[in-house]
Amino acid sequence: MKALKRKNYWLDETKIKKVRRLLKAKTETEAVQKAIDLVLFQEEATKAWVENAGVGGVEDLYAR
DSSP: OOOOOOOOOOOOHHHHHHHHHHTTOSSHHHHHHHHHHHHHHHHHHHHHHHHHTTSSOOOOTTOO
C-alpha cells in the first residue's frame, strides 16, 4: 500500500459531491484520490501524445 498522509483542506462541498457522484466514489476521500489519479493520468497521457506526435503517419482510407 502506498504511504498515506492525513491532510486538511477547505474544499467546495458542491464540487466534492459532484466529483463523488461522477467517479462513483463511496467516500469523499475516495473521490479526491480518484480525481487526483485522473489528473495524473491525463498529464501522463498528454506527455506521451506530445512525445509521439508526428511519429508514424496517417493513412488516407478514402484515397483523396
